[in-house]
Amino acid sequence: MYETMNNTPKRKKIRIRYIVLICLLIYVWLTLLIPPLGAFYSKWIYPYVSVILSNFSKLFPFSLNNLFILSGIVGLIIFPIYSRYKANQRSWKKIIFQVGVFAVCFYVWFYIAWGLNYAQPDFFQRTPMCKNNTYDKELFSDFLEEYLGGLNNSYTLIEKRNVNRIRKEIYRQYFSLNPDDYGIHNLTMLPPKHKKILFPKLFTKMGISGFMGPFFCEYHINEFIPNSQYASTLAHELSHFLGVANEAEASFYSYIACTNSMENEIQFSGYLSVLNYVLHDAKKIYTEEEYDQILLGIRPEVKEVAKQNYLFWKKNCNPTLSSAQDKIYDIYLKGNKIKSGTENYSEVIELLISHQQWKREQEELYRIQEGLK
Structure with a gap:
């Protein structure tokens, strides 16, 4: 009893x-x-x-x-x-x-x-920006001209990364984003530093440059990645820490934070981070001759950096592990409301084109308002 x-x-x-x-x-x-x-x-x-x-x-x-x-x-x-x-x-x-x-x-x-x-609601529901068709040739050409100019002009040889300076600058850029315009939580306090990946060689073999650790809100950076990818990776993972789950959106915020910077190495990292997606869409939109002309418009030094990054991942990435990781992550994303799965990364171009059009509308509105004064 x-x-x-x-x-x-x-x-x-x-x-x-x-x-x-x-x-x-x-x-x-x-x-x-x-x-x-x-x-x-x-x-x-x-x-x-x-x-x-x-x-x-x-x-x-x-x-x-x-x-x-x-x-x-x-x-x-x-x-x-x-x-x-x-x-x-x-x-x-x-x-x-x-x-x-x-x-x-x-x-x-x-x-x-x-x-x-x-x-949470998607990017276009959280922001005043309107969705545009990525494959509209006129809109894409307009974006491409501005993008290639920024990519070529920002090129800088990054021999050594200054981690503290990069981190502070990325924080500063996120601080400057208006939450109402960009649909992202503003940094109201200094975020914690990123964590190093526990098994960096293993993650490199899987083709992972960084990831968000959800259980304790830690964002991780693979220290082995090329210098030209470091700033954009840090900015990408920081956006996840700020509550952005969608990969295309995280890449968008990373691009904006990096390309708004006055630091050339950070700016270049931002432009370079979406180069493959830009060329992928360009190949679908333009004829073979037009596409070749686009490639000719990219600085040889930029091409060399892109080539070295490709060779780095080719050398260090294990195809079996990388493929397995991609399939698992694809299932994970599709199970979490990202219908396109790992293809979601490439959807960043749609966001960038919409952002460009919105900025031009804002500039035009500002000019009209100034003219009325």
Whole structure:
């Protein structure tokens, strides 16, 4: 009788935990299904969650996200074996239930800590910019002329990266973006420094230059990447930290932050980051002769940097690991409201063209207003 009474508070605590977990799971599902809840999370919940988690994680010099995932995988392997074969054996039914509870905790933590940013309205719903057709030849040509001018003029040989200077400049550029115009949370406080990847050689073999660690709001940079890719990668991952889940949008913000900079090496990194996407779309729009003329319009030094970057990844990237990672990430993105999967990266050009047209409209409006004064 006494033992039963003694166990009652413990059972109540366990029951409360399960109720809380179920409530959080329902909240996650509702947020993923109802757009206004996604917008509310991104605007009012995530900024505070990110501050709490990132302030905790910055106390550690290593990646808590990587450690957490590794520990979780090891735990899922060891726990069932240990629970089954220790002195007081648990039934397989109980073991499977407990593993399921852990998986649900993992799932809920991922989404509440960062993953619900996938549920926020898309770029064109968050900004005053209008969607334009990427394959409109006139619009694309207009963008291409401006882009190639910026790419060629910003070229600089980056022999050594100044990490602190790059980081401060990228922060400054994000500080300057108007949230109402760009649909991104402004930096209201200095963000934590990026974390180094735990196994950089392995990630290089998979073709990964950086990633967002959602469980503790840590953004990671692969220190092995070429110097010309460093600034744009840092800016890309920082946008994820600011709540941007869509890869095309993250590439867009990275491009804007870098190309707005007066630092040539940062500016060049921004222009270079979308070169492959620009050429990919150009090949679809123009004839072979026109495309060849576009290639001739790129500075030889820029081509050499692009070639060296290609050779770097060709040499260091393992095709099997890279292909496996691409397939897994494609499934992950499609499961999180990014219908195009890994093709989403290339959709950055649509955003850049729309941004260019919007800027011109704003400039024209400003001239009209000045003329009326």
